Amino acid sequence: MINTQPERTTTIANPYEPQLAVIEKIIDETWDTKTFRAVFLDEAYRESFTYEPGQFQIVSVFGVGEATFCLTSTPTRKGFVEFSVKRVGSVTAALHEMYEGQIIGIRAPLGNHFPYEEWKGKNLLFAGGGIGMAPMRSLLNFCLDNRSDYGEITTIYGARTPGDLCYKYEFDDWNTRGKLYLTVDQGDDDWNGHVGHVPGYLRELAPKPDNTIAITCGPPIMIKYILPEFANLGFTDDQIYTTLEMKMKCGIGKCGRCNIGSKFVCIDGPVFSNAQIKDLPPEF
Amino acid sequence: MADKILAKDKIPEFLQRLMSKFTVVAPMERKDAPAEFKELSPGDKPILDGSRMMMPPKDYLLPRYEVLLRVRQTGGETKIESMIPEDKPRVMLGVWLPDAQAIQVLDRVFLEEPFKDPYYAARRENTMIVAVIPAEMRWSWFCGSTDDVETWKPNVDAIMYDLGDRFYVEVTSERGESIVEGLADPTEEDIAAKNGLWERFKTHNILPFADEKLYNRLEWDNSVWEEIAAKCVACGMCSYMCPSCSCFDIQDEVCGTCVERYRCRDTCQFEDFTLMGAGHNPRSEQLPRSRQRLMHKFKYQHEQFGVVGCTGCGRCVELCPVNVDIREVLCRVCAGNQPEPVSK
Known part of the structure; x- marks a missing residue:
C-alpha cells in the first residue's frame, strides 16, 4: 500500500x-x-x-x-x-x-512597532527631520490621543525651508497638547522661527534625559549628528529609538534585501533602539 | 524502515508505478544546457544517477519566474487573483544530496511562520525528496567541509546510492516507504557497497576549515572581501545557480487588460538590489556585496535558523567566470589570511 x-x-x-x-x-x-x-x-x-x-x-x-x-x-x-x-x-x-x-x-x-506600553508615565521627546516626521507622526498623535498616559510630549521638527515642513495643519494641536519647536535650515521672508539644524537646536533646548524617551527619525546625516547630541545631554542608548529605512520588496522576510547582518528591517524592525542598532553591523 | 535495491533495468517500471500515484519531478536532458527538473511524462528518461551538472531543484520549487497575482481592472472594478499553484502529491527524484539539504534552507526561509509563502508551500509541503549520491564524486564538491552530512539524512525521504548497475535505496522517512514498494531486498554485498559509497561522499574534499565553526570565524573586516570584490564581475551566476540562494524581486507587467505581478530571481551581487528610490544604497560597492553573500550563507542564516546556507555543491566553484573559489575564500578566512592550496 x-x-x-x-x-x-x-x-x-x-x-x-x-x-x-x-x-x-x-x-x-x-x-x-x-x-x-x-x-x-x-x-x-x-x-x-x-x-x-x-x-x-x-x-x-x-x-x-x-x-x-x-x-x-x-x-x-x-x-x-x-x-x-x-x-x-x-x-x-x-x-x-x-x-x-x-x-x-x-x-x-x-513590521514591529514602538514599545509605547513600556513608556507610560514617561516624557517623550520627538526629534524629526524632513520626511522623517512621517513615522513619528503616528506615535506622536497616538500619544496625544492617550494624553494622560504620558508626561511631557515635546517635538523638535526641522526641514530645509519653511516650505518643506509637512503636517502644518497639525502644528497647533502638537503645540497645545504638547510642546512644538520648529526649525529650518534656511528661512524666508515670512519665517520668524528658529533657523538651524535639528541637532544644534536640540543642543540649545537641552532637554533633560530623566524619565524621558527620545524618538528620532530623519535623513542619515541628521541621525549621524543628533546621536552624539543626545549622548551629551545624558541620554543612554536604550532611551533613544528610531525607525530604519531599507529597500523592500516582500515585507515579510523572504526577498532578502533589507537585512542588516542577521536582522531584517521588515520583520525585526523598522523600530530599533540605539542599543539594538549598536549591535548591528554598520551597513544601513 | 527497510532499504531496497532498484536495478537500473527496472527503472521504467519503477517510474511508471510512481507516476500512477504521484507527480514525479526529475532532471531531464536539455539541448546544450544543463539538465533541468521537470514534471515527467510517460516514457520520459530522466537522469537519476546524478552524474551530470543540473540546474538546482529550487528552479522547480521556486521558479525563476512566477506570476504571483493577476489583477484585472475593468469597468471601474478591480479584481485580484492569487496564482497559487496546485497542491498535489509529488516526488522529486535525482536530487543531489547537497541540493536536497539546500531545500532545507529554502524551507526555513519560505515555510516558517508567521509568514508562510503560499506559492512555495503549495509545491513543497506535499513533496517527497529522493536524493542521489552518484558513483563518482565531483571535484568541486566539498559537502563534508560545510556541515556534518550525517545530519542531512533524516531531512530527505530516501537516498539512492548509485552502485553501477543498480541503486541502493535507503529509506529515511516513514512516508519514503511508499517509494520503494515492491523493490527487492539488498544483499550483504549491496550494503557494504552502499556504506563504501557513503564513506567516500562523507570524506570527499575535507578542507582545512571543515572543523571550524565558520559562523564564528567570518569577520566583518577581512582583507579577503576586498580581494574577491576586486575579481568579481557581479554577473550573479553564483546566486542564480546556487541551490539555496533564494532572493527575489517583485515587479508588475501590464499584459493587455490585466496586470501580472511576478517574482523573479534577484541577487545581492547587483548594485540595484538595495538601491533606494531616493538614491541611498547601503551596499553601494562590490566589497559589501561580496561580503553579504558569504556572511549570509555561513553566519546570518545560521543565526536566524541554525542551518548553514551553503551545502558544498560546488556549482559556483565550477562556473564562476573569474574563478572566485568559495573554498579558497573560506580557507583564507579560517587560516588567518594564509592562502591554502585547494585540490582540483
Whole structure:
C-alpha cells in the first residue's frame, strides 16, 4: 500500500495579496510630498483592521509596482490609513499622478512597532527631520490621543525651508497638547522661527534625559549628528529609538534585501533602539 | 524502515508505478544546457544517477519566474487573483544530496511562520525528496567541509546510492516507504557497497576549515572581501545557480487588460538590489556585496535558523567566470589570511 500523505489542514492567507483601497483624500504637504488617506473597500476588513504606531505598509499602484511607506496615521483615529509620499522613483511618481477616488492596493500592517506600553508615565521627546516626521507622526498623535498616559510630549521638527515642513495643519494641536519647536535650515521672508539644524537646536533646548524617551527619525546625516547630541545631554542608548529605512520588496522576510547582518528591517524592525542598532553591523 | 535495491533495468517500471500515484519531478536532458527538473511524462528518461551538472531543484520549487497575482481592472472594478499553484502529491527524484539539504534552507526561509509563502508551500509541503549520491564524486564538491552530512539524512525521504548497475535505496522517512514498494531486498554485498559509497561522499574534499565553526570565524573586516570584490564581475551566476540562494524581486507587467505581478530571481551581487528610490544604497560597492553573500550563507542564516546556507555543491566553484573559489575564500578566512592550496 502506498501510504497517504500527511493532510494539510490550514488554508494559508496570501501575504503577497494586497487589500484594495480607495484614495479618499490627497493632501499637498510640500512641493515634492503628498499625504494620501486611503479607505479599504472591503467593509469587514476595514472594521477589523488595526495596527500599531511604527508599523509600515506596502502600497501597490497596479501596473507600476509596490513601494514601502510607514503608516503615518494613528490607530486611535479609525476607518482609514494615511501615508506620506515623497516623489523619488517610479511608484512614488505614479502615486503623485493619482487623484481622489482611484484604487490602490495595500499590504499592512507590517513590521514591529514602538514599545509605547513600556513608556507610560514617561516624557517623550520627538526629534524629526524632513520626511522623517512621517513615522513619528503616528506615535506622536497616538500619544496625544492617550494624553494622560504620558508626561511631557515635546517635538523638535526641522526641514530645509519653511516650505518643506509637512503636517502644518497639525502644528497647533502638537503645540497645545504638547510642546512644538520648529526649525529650518534656511528661512524666508515670512519665517520668524528658529533657523538651524535639528541637532544644534536640540543642543540649545537641552532637554533633560530623566524619565524621558527620545524618538528620532530623519535623513542619515541628521541621525549621524543628533546621536552624539543626545549622548551629551545624558541620554543612554536604550532611551533613544528610531525607525530604519531599507529597500523592500516582500515585507515579510523572504526577498532578502533589507537585512542588516542577521536582522531584517521588515520583520525585526523598522523600530530599533540605539542599543539594538549598536549591535548591528554598520551597513544601513 | 527497510532499504531496497532498484536495478537500473527496472527503472521504467519503477517510474511508471510512481507516476500512477504521484507527480514525479526529475532532471531531464536539455539541448546544450544543463539538465533541468521537470514534471515527467510517460516514457520520459530522466537522469537519476546524478552524474551530470543540473540546474538546482529550487528552479522547480521556486521558479525563476512566477506570476504571483493577476489583477484585472475593468469597468471601474478591480479584481485580484492569487496564482497559487496546485497542491498535489509529488516526488522529486535525482536530487543531489547537497541540493536536497539546500531545500532545507529554502524551507526555513519560505515555510516558517508567521509568514508562510503560499506559492512555495503549495509545491513543497506535499513533496517527497529522493536524493542521489552518484558513483563518482565531483571535484568541486566539498559537502563534508560545510556541515556534518550525517545530519542531512533524516531531512530527505530516501537516498539512492548509485552502485553501477543498480541503486541502493535507503529509506529515511516513514512516508519514503511508499517509494520503494515492491523493490527487492539488498544483499550483504549491496550494503557494504552502499556504506563504501557513503564513506567516500562523507570524506570527499575535507578542507582545512571543515572543523571550524565558520559562523564564528567570518569577520566583518577581512582583507579577503576586498580581494574577491576586486575579481568579481557581479554577473550573479553564483546566486542564480546556487541551490539555496533564494532572493527575489517583485515587479508588475501590464499584459493587455490585466496586470501580472511576478517574482523573479534577484541577487545581492547587483548594485540595484538595495538601491533606494531616493538614491541611498547601503551596499553601494562590490566589497559589501561580496561580503553579504558569504556572511549570509555561513553566519546570518545560521543565526536566524541554525542551518548553514551553503551545502558544498560546488556549482559556483565550477562556473564562476573569474574563478572566485568559495573554498579558497573560506580557507583564507579560517587560516588567518594564509592562502591554502585547494585540490582540483
